[in-house]
Amino acid sequence: MASAYVVSVARLLREVPAVLEVNVQAPFDAARDREGLDPTASDVPDGAMVTLSLRLESYVGGLRARGTVRAPWRGSCRRCLTTVDGRVEAVVDERFVPERGDADELAYRYQGDEVDLAPLVHDAVFLELPLAPLCRPDCQGLCPQCGADRNVAPCACRAPSDPRWDTLDALRFDVETGGTGIA
Ligand SMILES: [Zn+2]
Ligand SMILES: [Zn+2]
Structure with a gap:
């Protein structure tokens, strides 16, 4: 054909x-x-x-x-x-x-x-083609500890608090939103 x-x-x-x-x-x-x-x-x-x-x-x-x-x-x-x-x-x-x-x-x-x-x-x-698509910009993702879908319901796991991760999260957030706060 x-x-x-x-x-x-x-x-x-x-x-x-x-x-x-x-x-x-x-x-x-x-x-x-x-x-x-x-x-x-x-x-x-x-x-x-x-x-x-x-x-x-x-x-x-x-x-x-x-x-x-x-x-x-x-x-x-x-x-x-x-x-x-x-x-x-x-x-x-x-x-x-x-x-x-x-x-x-x-x-x-x-x-x-x-x-x-x-x-x-x-x-x-x-x-x-998008390399890393998101279902929606504010997708909460799966809990890394129990695997629950946090978009459906929050799980009982406590997020480990570590200032180093907070810094990384801020950086990642900045990249995803297209901001230029951190060069
Ligand atoms: Zn998602
Ligand atoms: Zn969990």
């Missing part, structure tokens, strides 16, 4: 410069290697719909692709481990050059008059 991400660019390559608007909504191609990846890391669910809105422009020697890629993701809250769902929106601005063209390390390749946008879509989405 032809991939929805493969686009014919024959006209773009014939009439330089030319523009082609590409709007694709297709399941995420799940054929990728998950080995070595953290199984709790956020990922795009198999079969999830990815939305691609790109503007392809031909120039002498290649194609420029600009636009956005949107995809849903699923992961685990880093504090309480519940499932978290979200969406990424990645802004892309990339170049495609012919397979046999000049060596351009930063550009994607195309063959003949077809461009496969799937590698670009993969890269764009995976760069945007």
